[in-house]
Amino acid sequence: xxxxxxxxxxxxxxxxxxxxxxxxxxxxxxxxxxxxxxxxxxxxxxxxxxxxxxxxxxxxxxxxxxxxxxxxxxxxxxxxxxxxxxxxxxxxxxxxxxxxxxxxxxxxxxxxxxxxxxxxxxxxxxxxxxxxxxxxxxxxxxxxxxxxxxxxxxxxxxxxxxxxxxxxxxxxxxxxxxxxxxxxxxxxxxxxxxxxxxxxxxxxxxxxxxxxxxxxxxxxxxxxxxxxxxxxxxxxxxxxxxxxxxxxxxxxxxxxxxxxxxxxxxxxxxxxxxxxxxxxxxxxxxxxxxxxxxxxxxxxxxxxxxxxxxx
Ligand code: GDP
Ligand code: ZN
Numbered sequence: 001x002x003x004x005x006x007x008x009x010x011x012x013x014x015x016x017x018x019x020x021x022x023x024x025x026x027x028x029x030x031x032x033x034x035x036x037x038x039x040x041x042x043x044x045x046x047x048x049x050x051x052x053x054x055x056x057x058x059x060x061x062x063x064x065x066x067x068x069x070x071x072x073x074x075x076x077x078x079x080x081x082x083x084x085x086x087x088x089x090x091x092x093x094x095x096x097x098x099x100x101x102x103x104x105x106x107x108x109x110x111x112x113x114x115x116x117x118x119x120x121x122x123x124x125x126x127x128x129x130x131x132x133x134x135x136x137x138x139x140x141x142x143x144x145x146x147x148x149x150x151x152x153x154x155x156x157x158x159x160x161x162x163x164x165x166x167x168x169x170x171x172x173x174x175x176x177x178x179x180x181x182x183x184x185x186x187x188x189x190x191x192x193x194x195x196x197x198x199x200x201x202x203x204x205x206x207x208x209x210x211x212x213x214x215x216x217x218x219x220x221x222x223x224x225x226x227x228x229x230x231x232x233x234x235x236x237x238x239x240x241x242x243x244x245x246x247x248x249x250x251x252x253x254x255x256x257x258x259x260x261x262x263x264x265x266x267x268x269x270x271x272x273x274x275x276x277x278x279x280x281x282x283x284x285x286x287x288x289x290x291x292x293x294x295x296x297x298x299x300x301x302x303x304x305x306x307x308x309x310x311x
Contacts, residue, residue: 002203009033009035009041009042010040010041010042011025011031011033011041011042011043011044012041012042012043012044013025013043013044014034014043014044014045016045017044017045017046017047022064023047024047025044025047026053026067026068026069026070027068027069027070027202027203027213028050028069028070028071028072028158028160028203028213029047029048029050029070029071030047030048030071031044031045031046031047031048032044032045032046032048033045050067050070050071051070051071052070052071052072052073052099052100052101053067053068053069053070053071053099054067054068054069054070054072054075054095054096054099054160054162055067055068055095055098055099055224055225056068056095056218056220056221056222056223056224057220057222057223057224057286059219059220059222062289062293063286063289063290063292063293065224065225068160068215068218069160069213069215071158072099072101072158072159072160072213073101073102073157073158073159073210074101074102074103074104074152074153074157074158074159074160075095075096075099075101075102075103075104075159075160075161075162076103076104076105076106076149076152076159076160076161076162076212077089077092077093077096077103077104077105077106077161077162077163078106078108078161078162078163078167078168078169078172079092079105079106079107079108079126079163079164079167080107080108080109080112080166080167080168081107081108081109081110081112081113081119081122081123081137082109082110082112082113082114082118083109084107084122084125084126085164086125086129086271087271087275088164088221089105089126089129090129090233090234090272090275090276090279091221091223091275091279092162092163092221093105093129093130093133093229093232093233094223094226094229094230094232094233094234094279095162095221095223095226095229096162096229096233097228097229097232097233098224098225098226098228098229099229100228102132102133103130103133104133104134104135104136104152105126105130105133105134105135105136106136106138106149106161106163106172107122107123107126107135107136107137107138108138108139108163108167108168108171108172109139109140109167109168110137110138110139110142110145111139111140111141111142112139119137123135123137129233131232131235134152136148136149136152138172140168140171140172140175143175146172146175146176149172149176150176150206150208150209153176153206153209153210153211153212154209154210155208155209155210156210157210157211158203158210158211158212158213159210159211159212159213160212160213160215161173161212161213161214161215162215162218162221163215165216169214169215169216170214170216173204173212173214176206176209176212177204177205177206177207178207202214222282222286223279223282223283223286224283224286225283225286225287226279226282226283227283230276230279230280230283234272234276234279236268236272237251237259237268237272237273237276240258240259240262240268241258241259242258243258244256244257244258244259245257250277251273251276251277252277259273260273
C-alpha cells in the first residue's frame with residue numbers, strides 16, 4: 001500500500017475484517033491503515049466505500065463477484081489492430097461500461113497491419129461498435145501515438161487497462177513511463193494481498209500524468225451485473241429494440257421484431273445480435289444463481305453475511 005506519507009507498506013487485513021465480510025482491498029482502494037512498531041506489516045482496518053469498481057464473476061465461484069480494481073476514472077481497452085477479436089471487444093466494452101466511467105479503445109501494433117487500408121478498415125469497424133468512446137491507433141514505433149494515450153490519463157486521474165495477455169499493454173506502459181516499469185514494481189505496489197500473490201496488479205505513475213493500473217493475468221472476463229454495460233455497449237440494438245412489437249422481445253422469431261428486421265437488411269451483423277443475446281443470457285443466469293444462493297442462505301440461516309452478494 002502506498003500511504004499518505006508516500007511510503008509503501010506491506011499490509012494484511014485485520015482479523016475483524018476477515019471475519020466480518022468477504023470484502024478485500026483491491027488495487028485502487030482507499031483504506032484505513034494501522035501501523036505498528038512491533039509488526040512488520042500494516043493492518044488494513046477498513047476499506048473505504050468505492051466510487052467506481054471493475055467487477056467480474058469470480059472465476060471459481062458460481063454466485064460470487066470479484067472486484068478487480070477500484071476508484072478509477074477511465075477504462076482503457078487494448079486490442080491488437082492486426083488481430084482484433086470483436087467478440088472479446090464486445091465483452092470488454094460491456095464490463096468497462098458497467099463501471100460507469102469513460103471508456104477508450106486502444107488498437108495496438110498498428111505497424112503490424114499489412115497495409116494502411118487494413119488499418120482503416122479495422123478502425124472503422126471498431127468505430128462503428130462504439131458511441132462516445134475514443135478509439136486510438138497506436139504502435140510502439142510511433143511516439144506520437146503513445147503521447148495520445150498519455151493525454152487520456154492526466155495528472156490526478158487513474159485509468160485501468162484491460163486486454164488479453166500479449167496485446168502490448170506492458171510495452172505501452174513502459175513507453176509512457178519511460179523505462180521498464182517492472183523494476184519499480186515493488187515501490188509502487190498497492191496490492192493489498194501482499195507478496196504471496198503471483199499476479200501483481202499495481203498502480204503505475206506516468207510522469208507528468210496520472211496513474212495507470214495494469215491488469216495482467218486476468219484470464220476470464222465473466223459477466224456479473226451487466227445490464228447497464230450491455231445497454232451501453234449494444235446501444236444500436238437497444239435502440240432498435242424500442243420499436244419491437246413486444247416489450248420483452250427476445251429478437252428470435254417474434255413477429256414485429258425491429259432488431260431482426262435490421263439484421264435482414266444487414267444493418268446489424270447477425271454475429272453481433274448473437275453475442276448480444278449470449279451476453280444478456282450470461283448476466284441473467286448469474287443473477288439467477290445469486291438469487292438462488294441468497295434463498296439457500298436465508299433458509300439455512302447462515303450467520304455470515306457475504307457482502308459481495310449485496311452489492
Ligand atoms: P502484454 O502481455 O499485453 O503486456 O503485451 P506485451 O507488451 O508484453 O507485448 C507482447 C508482444 O508484442 C511483445 O513481443 C512486444 O514486443 C510486442 N509488441 C507490443 N506492442 C507492439 C507494437 O506496437 N508493434 C509491434 N510490432 N510489436 C509490439
Ligand atoms: Zn425484437
